[in-house]
Amino acid sequence: MARSMIQRRQEAARERDEAYDATLKRVVRAARPAPDFNKALAEARGGFVGEAIRDPAAWRPRMKSRDPARLRLAAARHLYARYPVSGALERIWIDAGGLDVGEVRLRKSWYVIAARGGSLYKEAAGRWLTRKEVHRFLNPPGDLSFEAAFWQAVARSYTDDLGLALSIAHSKIAHTPRRQFAFWREVVWFFCANPAPRALVDDLVDYLAACRRRDRGYSLKGRTLASLERQMHDWHRDLATIARIEAARRRAGRAAARAGMAAPEGGRWDGSALADWSWKPSAKEPRARREEYVVRQLSSAAELVAETRAMRHCVSTYAAKCIAGSASIWSLSRRGAGKAERLLTIELDRCDRLVQVRGFANRPPLPDEQKVLARWAKARGVVVT
Incomplete structure (x- = not known):
């Protein structure tokens, strides 16, 4: 008797299931x-x-673990550990991601010294930490x-508030780079003396x-939290202004490219063709103090x-106006005794x-400045109206 279509489909499905079970x-x-x-x-090793x-x-x-990191830590404990040490030191055997070879x-x-029972202060950490700070680093709360244990040890030298020290340590x-440790120790001292929310600390x-990159001698001495916060907001506004100017410069560059003209590179605009200028007053002049006057064009945001x-x-x-080529801006400065x-x-x-021409806070130029300005204008062919 012929099978119906439904029966044939059911039988085919049953055969597929049996074949799948056999495969499993x-x-x-x-x-x-x-x-x-x-x-x-x-x-x-x-x-x-x-x-x-x-x-x-x-x-x-x-061990049943096949995790290479855990096996590596277990091997390090066998080879070097006479005494148990904190996880801050052990973590380097588990994960060294993002660290350079020297670090x-x-x-x-540091792990080997501490685990063997050596003096971490004498053999390594004394370059950065005091004895008490080394003890706190080895016994973190x-x-x-590693980084948090290190910096909480430093912070606890300046405050008895463990919560504040931990907040700074997690900021x-x-x-920050250890080669700038002296500066950042000063920063830790500042925030211990002037507690602030962690979000504000991170922004500061x-x-x-950025201040340290601009000036390697930058210091927090004499500064307050309020003044730093105000300067930080000014810096953020400057960054926003630079971003807007850079966006305008890029738009102008794209427009020049569409017109078949070459756009300047390096984040600058063409500006005036005049060269920068410098002048040293004669030693015979009564006010000469080994000074040099410099006029240079400002051609970047x-x-x-x-x-x-x-x-x-x-x-x-x-x-x-500068980007469009309808104006150029120049700065006259005086350099001497290592200062500008x-x-x-x-x-x-x-x-x-x-x-x-404007001086500080839009003041007019002083008589001596006008004389230097006249020298520059004559040397560079600037038309003074």
Whole structure:
């Protein structure tokens, strides 16, 4: 008797299920590889062969873990650990991501010294930490990272408030370069004396890092939290202004490219063809003090904003004119005794004619400054109307 279509479909489905079940029964799970203890030992011994207190061949781990990081830590404990140490030191054997070779070596060496029972202060950390700070680093309150343990130890030298010390240790200060340790220790002292929310501390750390990049001698002495916060907001406004000017410059560059013209590179605009100028007064002049006067063109967003901030005027708003080529902005400064003092900001039109000159807070130029200005104008062919 002929089978119906439904019966044939049901039988086909049953055959597929049986074939699938048979396939599953034939599948054999692949054997998991055995833990690679030799590799873990080799990685733990790297660079510290002569420091081991136990024979590597005597390691008989009873571990089921196949995680290379955990095996490496277990190997390090066997080789070097006479005493238990905190997780802050042990973590380097588990994860060294984002660290350069020198930092990895330093952290491993600190672990080896501490785990063997040596004096971490005398053998390594005394370069940065006091004895008491080393003790606090080795005995952190809770499970902290290496960086947090390090900086909470520093902070606790300046405050008895453990919560404040931990807040500072978990801020962006923990990720600052150790080669600038003296400066950032001063920053920790400042925030211990002037407690602030962690979010504000992180924002101020960004600002202080920028200050440090601009001036290696930058210090917090004599500064207050309120003044720093105000300066930080000014810095943020400067960054926003630079971003707007840069956006305008890029738009102008794209427009020039569409017109078949080459756009200047390096984040600058073409500006005037006049060269920068410098002049040293004669030693016979009564006011000469080994000074040099310099007039240079400002042809980038950062330079315009820096001039605005230093001179307390609005020259940064002239960026659009500079980018369009209808104006150029120049800065007259006096250099001497290792210092540079901004004196005047100068605007020229596209024909290199003097449009306006302003000093600090838009004051007019002083008589001595006018004489220097006249020398520059004569030397560079600037038309003074």
